[in-house]
Amino acid sequence: MPRLFIDAPLAVGQILQLPDDSARHVQALRLREGDPVVLFNGTGGEYTATLSFSGRKVSASTQSFLADDRTPAHRFILAQALLSADKMDWVIQKATELGVAEIAPFAAARSTIRLDDARAEKRLAHWAGVARAACEQCGMNRVPVVHPIAPLSAVARRAHDEHMGRLALAIGTQRAPHELPPPAADSATMIVIGPAGDFSADELTLLDHHGFARLGLGPRVLRTETAGMVTVSMLTAVWRLI
Template identity: 45%
Template structure:
């Protein structure tokens, strides 16, 4: 049986004894691991890859482990795809974050657009983002990803676009049903990283699409069918990462 994968977002060293963060400690306790049991730590921002580790002590609220060998393995796509999305309502955003993480998304930017059903701000938005970040961590623990994609704070579409437009070095495309949008698989993309943005239920307004075009974003299409936001996001990720998987 494979050792459980536990997220530990700090730099580690062989032989080091560390206390796991609260969420990781709770996870280990739920798994009913005992001293001497093996686990795998991932999320090291300095070394990447994975660390072999062994549980050394189980407290009521804390778990201590000894760090062992570092394994320099990565399971991320060779192309980093940064996703911005008009948040779908209900539980669909949870599902989108989970599955996008499994597909290897590089980052997720939740947006509030003109047609958004889900509108978040303030403390409620912060709590949702923290929840989605935890969903991404759990997805990495399950799928083998060693780099958890950041879920950025919720942004209003206009504010986000004004900042995103300044990053001209990173190619950007938006999903559109408008005539003239080229198929996504025909997007001439040689870059190792790119950005894709899509609207919520109902899509972007004409004004939002015009603003994206004016900022240099390319309109692309996934075909004649109208896909739900979460389906479209995952389809776009799959198209852009197929054949672009590599290991470090």
């Protein structure tokens, strides 16, 4: 059944006109009068609804609420060094599919991407849309938070101050995911992924200072856009979080 994100309060028995982007999506799918859809607004749960049409306007009538959340009990925060537009979109999309709760982009010393304030703001709005669309596809009812681009120092300090589990993927590290103890209940883990050129020596010192444990994924060197997805997947499996 098609799923649509609606950035508005939802309630049973409501009739609402769909925003233009959702209406275009409905029309692209060639849905018809009375067809069922699922609506969600990112606060948890979802609503069954049926469609009605008036010219190019599309409305949905909500019928029932399902409390199904599908959010993993353990919160992963993926801190990802800035990537090119297509690669960053892919990371956000796949992280959402894996149930990551937050994505924190940061500018690394060896990042090849540099964004001024205006471009960063536009990119952030775009990334939020990517996360919403990924939720529509994968069944998540809570949209991951995509944070504004920040320095690595601020990202690391937040993880330290909030007492998160802290992991940094670093080339040449021998400690593997299956060697890590399982997390405490209702806790969170931040995973920091560096750029293609890996962390600088100063960045590794910074991460060490804030209590990040270095983690490795074996003898092969993964692309930075792949590394975070593999790490989240492996920890989900070895910690039995599914």
